[in-house]
Amino acid sequence: MMEQKMNKGWASQDHVGEIKSELLELNMGPQHPATHGVLRLLLETDGEIVYKCTPVLGYLHRCAEKIAEGINYKQWVVYSDRFDYLAPMCCNHAYVTAMEKVGQIEVPERAEHIRVVVAELSRIASHLIALATFGLDMGAWTPLLYMFREREVILDLLERISGGRMLYNYMIPGGVRYDIPNDNWEQDVLDFVTMVETKKVPDYNNLLSYNKIFIERLGNVGVLSVEDCFDYGCTGPVLRGSGVKFDCRRDDAYSAYPKFDFEIPVGEGEVGQVGDCWDRYMVRMKEIEQSCRIIRQALEQMPDGPYQTHELKKIIKAPAGAAYSRTESSKGELGHYIIADGGQIAFRHKVRSPSFCNLQVIEKVGVGMMVSDLVAFVGSLDIVLGEIDR
């Protein structure tokens, strides 16, 4: 059937207009090195120029929202891990925040601090992967291995606190599953944060960010205007790359974030226009530094007390009602809308995932680009298919 559909597309060449040559229909993905997962881009190209770009989704659909209607609130934390599997702690955090809002659950202060620390560690890990694979898309192999080396340290730290290396299932409504371990964990995190700030980020900047070829490839490429960002609902580093100072951690503060002092880096058009691929890249690089700042403050102000509320042993029931909460995951604004009917299972659970909205913009910006630039653009959006297809 697919073939029939494609043949039809070949036959009707209305859109070609004055161009004499045929457009070449090109399937980029679902198995392609530059699509960051099982994304399929249907391209219509003339030589190197892309005339139409349609993302085709659904290859990783796992019915996560529907499953929420069959299992209880605590059990669903596992599925939130699998949303953005590069920053699971942020996704955990997003879900439990919404859950606590609808269930009216009190969270101890210590738990909030621990949550912030692990979520920011997760954010650094996610940004490292984003930058590394972006470099790889641009043909720079070596930064990939350097950044994965640092990510490994984060995974080790998170393993020590949660027991998992990639999917943690660490936060639960009303707290976190385990307290900070007694093996000097806090000091190790501080050491790592200092290392990243003083050594690693300057290293990356020297090696990749300010490389002449890298700048030539990315400056003025894939410029995303603020209007486009608003129209398509782009959030996170993509929105901030276009120069909008918006961050849920500050503007719609949740958890313990209001207590901490941090800046929101925005794209400044350092090597080209504001909102080009390089700006989005650089926003992530600067966010790593800001995350380090937050982690340091959260650890220094870490209060004593319980790390989860006491009545958590029981099954959680949420009173009838609905709640939406939005949090800043590493990819952007991650929102959960939960409708509760008074039982232990959600009546409806809807997720607003940032990558899904960020990806849509490719339809508009991708037109007229070269194939190589399209790869750069997709890389700079930093999408995760687990979150898009859910």
Add this chain to the structure above:
Amino acid sequence: MEALIELLRSLPGASGMSDQTAFIAAAASMATIMFMVMALCAIVFTWMERKVAGFIQNRYGPMRTGRWHGVAQAIADMLKILSKEDIIPAEADKGLFIFGPILVLLGSLLAWAAIPWGPNFIAADFDLGLFYIFAVSSMVILGLLMSGWASNNKWALYGAARGAAQMISYEIPLALATIPVVMYVGSLNTTDIVVAQQGGIWNWFVFRNPFLFIAFFLYFIASIAETNRGPFDMPETESELVAGYHTEYTGMRFAFFFLSEYANLFLVALIASMVFLGGWWAPIPGLPNVPWLTFVIKGILMVFLNMWVRWTLPRVRVDQLMHLCWKVMIPLSLLCVIGSGIWMMLSGQAGV
């Protein structure tokens, strides 16, 4: 070649050999040696590339196969590649599909004939040497375009089109950069070029005048593009075109491309050391010197430089690549030719 004929003649029972037979026998043995060298360099350089990449990327690279630092890794790879199924896509143009890799290999193999390994150690010592090398290595483009087209795969076609555009363009600065040297020597004969650089490092052409110094770097950049390696690996660009022109190839046919890539890599490095870096001459005149070993060491150093660049820099875009070639490198190399000529006239070296 003459030395080889003498050697063959001196063998017991071969003294009565006619001139023709001796020539053919010598040519056959030389060709065999060259092919062996080429196969060997693919094995050595795949291992070396992994080790260099590992070194740059803060990891080990192959460590298990062959006990010491994975020295047998390339052999294991070759065995694996030999055992793979040979797939020809159903819609492919079968003849071209088969012929493409052969032509690629042939193009890079033929050029080896004119490489002077030592004073008397050259397969074909003839007056058009350098020109011949550049001419036959252009055949690689044909093979590349052929296999990309025949694969009946859009990615392969993209890779082939990019590859053809890139390699044809970069052949111009590549050849132009060597022209000043040819002007100094007054000959295209490869042996003559090396002989002209006798007498220490300051007689190497790279240091003869500032224009030649620039020409050396132009040559080096163009040679990276000519071998299709990063940051100019447009025909492959694994993050854009999957694997470029060899997307559909498997097994031994794929190995042909692989073999030819590393043979080409060493070839351009050897040309660099032959034309600019004094060929088989040692840097200091009095030094004890094994000609072919010196030559090969210089070549390997150039290959190392190439790998260093590849594993450090990001890739340029295809239009930037063309821009660099036509608007920067070709004018610059023409300038080198003119400047070098003026320099020769002013310093009284012209008018040979």
